[in-house]
Amino acid sequence: MTAQTNHLLTVSNLSMRYNKHVQALSGVSFQIGTGECLGVVGQSGSGKSTLARLLLRLDQPDEGEMMLLGQPLHKLKGEALRQWRRHVQIVFQDPAAALNPRLSIYQSVMEPLNNYPQVTPVFLRDIRHSPREMAERLLSMVGLPPEWLNRKPHQLSGGQKQRVAIARGISLQPDLLICDEPTASLDVSVQAQILNLLKDLQEQLGMSYLFISHDIAAVRFMSNRILVMKEGQLVEQFDADQLLAAERHPYTQQLVQAVTA
C-alpha cells in the first residue's frame, strides 16, 4: 500500500476498441508519480490520443483499471465522475477548436471554476471572492495581458489561444494535466514558448503531466520518463535520459533517427 502513495495515477492493462476491427489500445500499463512528467511518443494511430480520452473519461475502457489518488477512475459515474474530473484536466492540440468561438476569453477561462464553486486553488485563494481578479491572475500566469479577458478567440493568435487553454487547464489546480500534442498546430517559433511555459507552470504548481506528442524532441525536453507507443501497444518505457541508449527498441531508434541528421 505504501508504494502507491507516491503514485498519483496507476494504469493497469488498459484496453479499448472502437468497433470490432479497430483495437485502439491493448493492455497498456504505467504509473505517473506526483510532480512527474510522463511523456508519450507515438505516430498517429498509436493510441496515444485514445489514452488521453480514457484518462479524461470521455470514453469508457473495455478492460483495465485507472486508479487516481487511490480512487477507481474507471468506475466513476454521474455526479461522482463530475466531481473527480477536476483532478485531471487537459490542454488540447488545436487551441482554435478548444475554445468556443462565441464566448469571451473571460467566459472560457472561468468555466471550470464556475462549475466547482467550492474549489479554489492555492494560487487564487487570496482573491477568491472576485472572479474577475481570478481570471486576470490566470491570464497573467500564462503570460497574457489581463485586459484581454473581454476579447473573443478570433482576436488572438494560435499561440495566444493555446495560452488561454492552458490558463483554463490549470485553473482548478489539477493533480494531473494532460497535454495532448499542445504544440502540434502551432508555428515553430511559438512552440518553444509554449513548452517553456508548460514547464514553468509544472514547477510552480507541482502538477503531474502526461505529455503526449509525436515530436520526440519535445517529449525529451518535457519529460522525466518516456513511453513509446505503436498501434495501440506499449513498445517500451524508460527514463528520459536513456533515450539515446543502445538498448532502445528498434522502433524508438527509428523515431530518433528521423529527427537527427
Add this chain to the structure above:
Amino acid sequence: MGFDGMLTSGKMGMNKRKSERTSTGTKTTPAERNIPPVLQIDDLSIHTRADSSGKRLVRNLNLTIQPGEMVALIGESGSGKSVTASAVTGLLPAPLSMSGGRILFQGRDTATLTSPERRAMLGKEISVVFQDYAGSFTPFIKIGKQLIEMIRRHMGWNKTTARVLATQALEQVELAAERVMDSYLFQLSGGQQQRVAIAAALMLEPDLLIADEPTTALDTLTGETILQLIDSLRHKTKCAVLFISHDLHHVIKRADRIAVMYGGEIVESGPTDVLVREARHPYTRFLLQSRMDLADVPARLQSIPGEPGAVSACGCPFALRCPVRIARCDSEAVPEMMVSDGHTARCHLIGEAQGDLGAAEITRTS
C-alpha cells in the same frame, strides 16, 4: 509485341529522352556552363487585391533555381512561401495577384504565357506536390484513369501507351501499380496517397517540381520516407525542386540551398552548409538555435520572442520581434546584401557584431 516488350520499350524511351537532354554536360555546374536557371524570380511582389491595394504578402522577392538543384523555402505560416509557389504556377487564388516583378521559367516570362500555354506547361514542365495529399486527385475517378488522362493531355499518346507509363511511374514510387491504378484515392493510406501524387508529378519528367509542405500532414516516419523518395527521384530524373517547408530539420537534411522567408521577404539565403554555419540574420539564427538536440537538453528552450505574423510595415519585417534591432530597422528598407559567394542576407547589422540574441523572453504585442 507482348506486354513485357511494351514495358521495356517504354522504359527505354523514358531514359533516352532524359539522357539526350543531360548528356551534354561535363563536371561543371550549370551556372558555369552558362545554362539558364530553371526558375528565376525577380523582384516579385504579391498583393491581396488586384490593384496593388490591400496587404502585401510577398515583397521584392528574388530567387533562382538551377537545373537539378533543390532549393528550400522556409518560414512560418503566413510568411508568403506557398503564395510564392502559387505565383510560379500561375494558380494564385482569386483575389491575390502579382503586383510587381517577373517570373522566368526556362528563360520565358510566365506573365506572357496565354492561359492554354500555361496549362500545357503545368504537369509537364512544372509539377506540384501539395501538402493536402487527400486532395491531390478527384475522389470519384480511379487513379489510373486520372494518370492516363494527364499523360494523354500532355503527350497525346494512345491509352495503352499512356497506361504503361502510368504503371511505371507508380512502380517508381514503390507502389503496387496495378492495384493502385484500379483504386480510388481514398482507398489508400496517407503515405500512399502522397506517393501517388509524387508519381504523377514526376511522371512526365518536369524540369521543376514544387513540393509544397509535402510531409507536414504526414507522420514523422512516413514523412521521412516521402522525402527520401523525392530526393532519390530528383537525382534520377535530374529535376530541380522548390521545397517549401516550415521544418528546418528536413530542409537542412535535404536541400542544396535554403532561402529563409519572414513577412513576405527572403531575409537570408545561401548554400545549406554555409547558412547553417554562418547565418547572419537574427531570424535565421533564432531558427537554427531553436533546433532541439536530443543528446543535450537545455533547462529552457531558446524561443523566438513575439508572435508569429508580427510584421512591421516598413523597414525590416522582423523588426518587431528582433532583440538586436536598431532605430534604422523600423524605418529603412533593408537591401539584399552579399555576405559571401551565393550567401545573401537582408539585415542592417550584417557587418556588425550582433552579439548574443539572449534568452529571449515573451514580449507582449497588443
Add this chain to the structure above:
Amino acid sequence: MLGLIGSRLLQMIVVGLFLTFATFVLMKLAPGDPVKTILNIDDVAVTQAEQEAVRQSLGLDQPLVVQYTEWFWRVVRLDLGESYITHRPVADLIESKLGATMTVTLGGLTVMLLIAVPLGILSAVYQNRWVDQLSRLFSLIGVSLPSFWLGLVLIYWFAYQWRLLPSMGNGGLMHLILPSVTLGIAMAGVYTRLLRSGLIKSLAEPYVRAARARGLGEVRVIIVHALREGVLPVVTMFGMSLGSLLGGSVVVEMLFAWPGLGKMVVDAIIQRDYPVIQGYVLCTGMLVVLINLGVDLTVRMLDPRLRWRS
C-alpha cells in the same frame, strides 16, 4: 448494392404499412359519415334502415381491426375499393390518371432542368458577376411566386389575351407547354441555387486545384472533375424535386383542368370520396419511395466513397 435495394424494399414495406394504417385510422377518425355521403343524405330523404343496409354492404359495421385487415389484404391484391361517387374501381381510376400526371411532371422537370442547369453552372463559374446576380434575382422571384397565381397570369396572357396556347385539358404538346412552364419555373429557382452552391463548393476543393496543376484544361476541370461533386446534392434533391413536382402538379392540374391524379384527389377530397383519397395517398407514397430508391442508387453510382464505405 443488393443490400441497399433490399433495405430499401424493406423500407418500402414499412412505409407502406405505415401509410395504409395511418390513412385508414385517420379516415375512421375523420368527421362526416361516408354512408351519408354515399346516400347524398342532405338532398334526399333516406330512412335509418336504408342507411344501415349500406353500412353493412360496405363492411363499416365490423370492428376496426377486422375492417383494416380485410382492407389491407385487398390493397395487397391491388384492390383499392370503389369510388363512392362514380363506383369505378379506384385502381382503374388511378391507372387512367397516372399517365397524365407523369406527363405534366416530366414536362415540369424538363423546363426546370433547362433553366436550372445552365443558369446554375454559369452563376457558379462567374460567381458574383452579373450572370450570378441576375440568376439570384430570378431564383428569388421564382421561389417567391405562388405557382397557382403564375399559372393564372400565364393563362390570362398566353391563352386569353394573345390566344397563343390552349389553357385547358390534355391534348398534345401545345397543351403541355403552359402547365410545364408553370411547374418548372416554380422549381427552377431552388435548383439553380442548389447547383450553384454545390458547384462553388467543389470548385474550391483541393482536388480541383490539383487537377489544374496537372495541366488539364479549364472546361475539362469543370465538367469532368468538379461537376460530379457539385451534382451530388442536386441528385439527392432531384428525388425530392420529383416528389415536389408531383405535389406541385396538383395545383397545376387544377389550374389547367388537367385530367391527372392531382385533380382527381382534390375533387375526391371535396366530395369526401374516401377510397379515392386513400388510393391517392398510397400510390403517391409508393411512387416517392421508388423515386428515392432510384436517387440513392444514382448517388452511389456517382460517389464511389459511399459505395466503398458500405
Add this chain to the structure above:
Amino acid sequence: MAGFINRYAVWIGLGVWLLLAVMTLLGPYLIPHDPLAVDMGKRLQTADATHWLGTDHFGRDVLARLVAGAKITLGLTLVAISAALLIGVPLGLLSGYVGGVVDAAVMRVVDALVAFPDFIIAISIAGILGPDVTHVVIAIVLVKWIGYARVVRGTVMTEKGKAYVLAARVAGTPGVKTIFRHLLPQALPEVLVLAALDMGKIILMISALSYLGLGAQPPMPEWGAMLNDAKMMFQTHPVLMIYPGVAIFLVVLGCNLLGDGLRDRLDARGEW
C-alpha cells in the same frame, strides 16, 4: 439592384413583416369597410375614393379583405412555425446529445416522413381530415418540425465531438448547461434561417391549399381563397387576381430575403 438587395436583404425582409404587422393592427381602424359585408348592389366596382381597390363579386371591399387576409396569413404562419420549432428543436437537441435509442427512435420517424414532399402530406391530411384551414395548419406542423429536428441534431452531432465541447465536459460542465451554453447557440443561426425560409413556404402552402378549396373556406378573406374567387372572373376582371397574388408574392419574397440575408450575416448554411 442585386447588390442593393444583397446588402439590405434582412431589412427588406423585416420591413415586409413589419408592414404586415402594422396592417393587421391598424388596418381595421384605417379602412372603414367590413371585409365580409356583402353588398350585391356594389358588385365588381372599379377603384374609387370609397373603395380604394374596388369591390369583388359580392360587393365586398377588396382592400379590407386584403388587410383581413394579412391578419390570417400572419397568424396562421406564426402559429405553424412556432409549433414546428417547439417540437423540432427540443427533439433535435435530445436526439443529438443523448444519442442511442432516443436518437434511433426520432430518426426513424424523421426518415419515414422526410421522404415525402410537404405538399403531398399536406394534401393527404387535408384530404383525410376534410377541407379546413385548421387542418392545413396541423398538416404543416406535422411536416415542418422535421427540418428543425434534423438541423439541430446534425449541428449537435458534429459540435459535440469538437474539442471545445469536450473541454467543457472535462471542465465539469453539466450536460444541460453544455447544451444551452455551447450547443444550442451553435445551431441557432441555421434554425433562424430555416424558420425564415419556411415561413415563406408555409404561406405559399396555406394559400395554395386554400386556392384549391382545401384550406380556408369562403367567406374567409384568405389570399389564396380570394384568388380562387377571382379565377372565375379573370377574363372580365383580371385586376381582382392581381391584388392577392401580389400580396402573397411580396410577403413570401420578404421571408426569402430575410432568410437569405440572415444566412449571409450569421454565416449559416441552408438553401431554399
